[in-house]
Amino acid sequence: MTLSLSPMELSLNQCIKCNICTTVCPVSAVTDRFPGPKYEGPQAGRFRYYYQPAPDISVDYCSGCRMCNMACPTGVKIAELNARARANLVNQGKIPFQQRVRNNMIARSELLGKLAQPVAPLANAILSN
Ligand code: SF4
Numbered sequence: 007m008t009l010s011l012s013p014m015e016l017s018l019n020q021c022i023k024c025n026i027c028t029t030v031c032p033v034s035a036v037t038d039r040f041p042g043p044k045y046e047g048p049q050a051g052r053f054r055y056y057y058q059p060a061p062d063i064s065v066d067y068c069s070g071c072r073m074c075n076m077a078c079p080t081g082v083k084i085a086e087l088n089a090r091a092r093a094n095l096v097n098q099g100k101i102p103f104q105q106r107v108r109n110n111m112i113a114r115s116e117l118l119g120k121l122a123q124p125v126a127p128l129a130n131a132i133l134s135n
């Protein structure tokens with residue numbers, strides 16, 4: 007089997023395990039359920055070669071903010087590795103239904119705004135109280 011990896015996938019080999027990405031990740035700062043960019047991107051990424059099933063679904067907590075990409079001194083495409091891993095999890099049907107609904111709502115801010123518009127006066131009144 008010929009293995010053809012994209013430059014994005016190959017970028018995980020540039021990881022020098024400095025952990026700078028973990029210090030800037032807003033998600034790993036607030037929950038132990040997300041082990042951090044170094045683990046989710048270059049580390050776990052090695053086990054996803056040949057599109058094997060991901061080790062766990064913790065990568066679904068990545069918000070895709072790309073703070074890790076900007077901080078990484080060696081140019082590892084962490085956010086993209088995470089996005090690809092999440093897409094594979096979705097294709098494998100491994101993301102629970104509730105999380106899929108949540109992800110789709112968050113990803114569609116215009117739709118979320120339209121749905122929330124009718125209750126905006128009530129929400130504003132509660133918040134200003
Ligand atoms: S893209 Fe994901 S892993 Fe990177 S800093 Fe943002 S939440 Fe953390």
Ligand code: SF4
Binds near residue numbers: 048081
């Ligand atoms: S910042 Fe880059 S090189 Fe350092 S641990 Fe994270 S991915 Fe690896």
